[in-house]
Amino acid sequence: MSETKKNVKLRSAEWFGTQDKNGFMYRSWMKNQGIPDHEFQGKPIIGICNTWSELTPCNAHFRKLAEHVKKGIIEAGGWPVEFPVFSNGESNLRPTAMLTRNLASMDVEESIRGNPMDAVVLLVGCDKTTPALLMGAASCDIPAIVVTGGPMLNGKLNGKSIGSGTAVWQLHEQVKAGEITMHDFLAAEAGHSRSAGTCNTMGTASTMACMAEALGTSLPHNAAIPAVDARRYVLAHMSGMRIVDMVWEDLRLSKILTREAFENAIRVNAAIGGSTNAVIHLKAIAGRIGVDLELEDWTRVGRGTPTVVDLLPSGRFLMEEFYYAGGLPGVLRRLGENGLLPNKDALTVNGKTIWENNQDAPIYDEEVIRPIDNPLIKDGGICILRGNLAPRGAVLKPSAASPHLMQHRGRAIVFEDFDHYKTRILDPDLDVDENCVLVMKNCGPKGYPGMAEVGNMGLPPKLLAKGIKDMVRISDARMSGTAYGTVVLHVAPEAMAGGPLGIVKDGDIIALDCAGGRLDVEISDEEMRQRLADRAETQVKGAKSGYQQLYIDHVLQADEGCDFDFLVGMRGSAVPKHSH
Structure with a gap:
């Protein structure tokens, strides 16, 4: 065992590392799944926080994604434990998935804190799952890495590409204007959502995937690889490997989610034409980790930033083209080369800085990732x-x-x-x-x-x-x-x-x-x-009772991130007292 590993006290050892009644019970109960004894001997236990649900179509392929993460964890010498959390998918959940973002974050936080894990892989996709899981993990502040499910393939209508979500608004307005028939409108359904994955436009899901990468909480290219591209599963495998090393390096979220990282994310949001929802979600994540992010930071950092990604709903292309053009690494290089990446030295989950990761990133298509002097919008800052x-x-x-x-x-x-x-x-x-x-x-x-x-x-x-x-x-x-x-x-x-x-x-x-x-x-x-x-x-x-009443009583306003007043702040990962 290396000196580094000797000096790291595994959190999971509080459960599995004692030779007494409690250690016996914790190990024994886990062994009913067929886990051999040596997996409990000084190995990092890595949680896989999974938002898989058939009611969240964007995340419906996460069972397979988790299997690739597990392979990486085992290869790197850790042991994976997958657990479910509330999956708040925007497409089906009424009245809105935003109502349960904070609930999901509570589920994540308490699942992490109360269970034997040394680090966590966050499987995210549909809009609110990304901020919810980052919020919950930030409140615990253990090593964490984001693996996004990826965008779906381009939609198709009459032989041309259409964007999920955006096409619905456009087609519905055309029906109301009498430009197309109801038959044409309904016929578009068949080619609208052609594969697993999130919306293929720069909606909130793709925006928050880009925010996770810009914040440094994921490996490069996490944001844009299509959901059904084999490279998405390679990235999941590599993320599983990387999280084990993060345990030995004690690379916790608080070392990554710094003010500098949030400033980079604000600048990137302008460059990609990102969703306004990022304002609320970044504020909520910052509130959990203890970074004082204000609306004025969006003006100070974001305004004056050209939008260089030509993507629906602001531009022409979709997430497939964005990935093939170079993805977010290409955008980060474009910003950095032009003095528009505020903090090149911000640390990321692979142990390198944001600039070390992206300074040589190729850009294959300057129609999709445009030059700074030929932007889609001269000032795309929120x-x-x-x-x-x-x-x-x-x-x-x-x-x-x-x-x-x-x-x-x-x-x-x-x-x-x-x-x-x-x-x-x-x-x-x-x-x-x-x-x-x-x-x-x-x-x-x-x-x-x-x-x-x-x-x-x-x-x-x-x-x-x-x-x-x-x-x-x-x-x-x-x-x-x-x-x-x-x-x-x-x-x-x-x-x-x-x-x-x-x-x-x-x-x-x-x-x-x-x-x-x-x-x-x-x-x-x-x-x-x-x-x-x-x-x-x-x-x-x-309702005047139940969760909805809790929400009404405790939700903060939009400028404060719409978190619950009692959830703001980092509560840490101290191991709760056992009950045996």
Whole structure:
């Protein structure tokens, strides 16, 4: 045994390393699975945290992925123990997977802390599984490595590639505008999701996979290898090998998830045209590890960064082309060579710095990963807005917005909640034109418990019929990373929590100024105070008990990452007292 290994006290030895009654019981119970005695003798026990579920189609291939991770762990001299955690898949889970992100993180945290493992491999894929598992692992601060399931193959329609998620929004608007028939719309289903994996656009799943790699929590190329590509399983095997060495090196998450790593991730999010959801998820992960990340960091670090990845919903291509063009390593090289990677020395899970890993990364297609001087968008950094309508901030994704609407004044058309929107938007007598601003209330963390992805409101059919493709839309909701449009999201405080969004009326003039970072309703301070004082208290619809009530009572606002107030912070991996 090397000196390094002699000096590392294995956490699992608290269970398996004693020659007494407790050691006997822990080893004996595990041996009923056919594990030989020598596997308990000084080997790192590696947890494989698996979000496999047939109800989470993005992650439905994770049983096979886990088997490859296990091979790597055994080859490197560790012993794998796979365990399930709550799988919050966005595609089926109602009302939204965001409602259970924090629940999943609690499952992960307590599973890690309470069980005999020295490190953990996090199998993530669908949108909220990535932040949930990183949040839970960060609160324990043991060695951890991310293995993503990968994006699905390109969708196909009429012989051409279509993007999962994004195509749905586009096709649905075309139906409403009378451009295609319902038969054409439904026929597109067959080629929309052609393989295992996550959305093949730069939606939240691909964004968070890129964030995990940019943060240094995964091996290079983890973000973009297609789910069904054999190289995805090779990466799983290599990650299994690497996590064993991380135990002996005591390379815990707190050494990787530093402020410098988060700044790199913010810059990368701008370069890839990443989802607005990354703002909330990175804040929540940072809160668990103890990094004080603020909305202003997105302005300070992200603004001015060109979007160089030409990918739907902002651009043309899909995740398959992105991987074949060089994947995230190509983007990191592009940024680093042009002085746009803030912290080249940030440590990653393979023990090397982010720049050592990516400085020589090849770029095979400059249509997909564009040069800095020929970007998709000159400034793709998430736009942080403040003003009397959003005192604690709101966000907008410039790479998905219409340039002519980035500075805009318009008359408010107000929807009190999502149900009100669904009925009122279809009213042929609705007094609306393309210059109006659609405003939806009560869809934030508390208001639509879980802050559903309903912020990208569809346009009024009568305007779609005129050929209008975009309008300014404002809400306290989120939107899918696969969606597009000039959409202001995450208005904080939300209407249900007493925010000024709740007092906006039909006909109010709203001013949006992305360059200036402003979002205001043009009423006097006195009028604002009076309306806030006169407003009747709004009650959350739905459950008054169970998990949903816990969520409403304890969820923080969007600018704070929507974590639970009692979950913020690192509680560590101290071994709980045994019960025998």
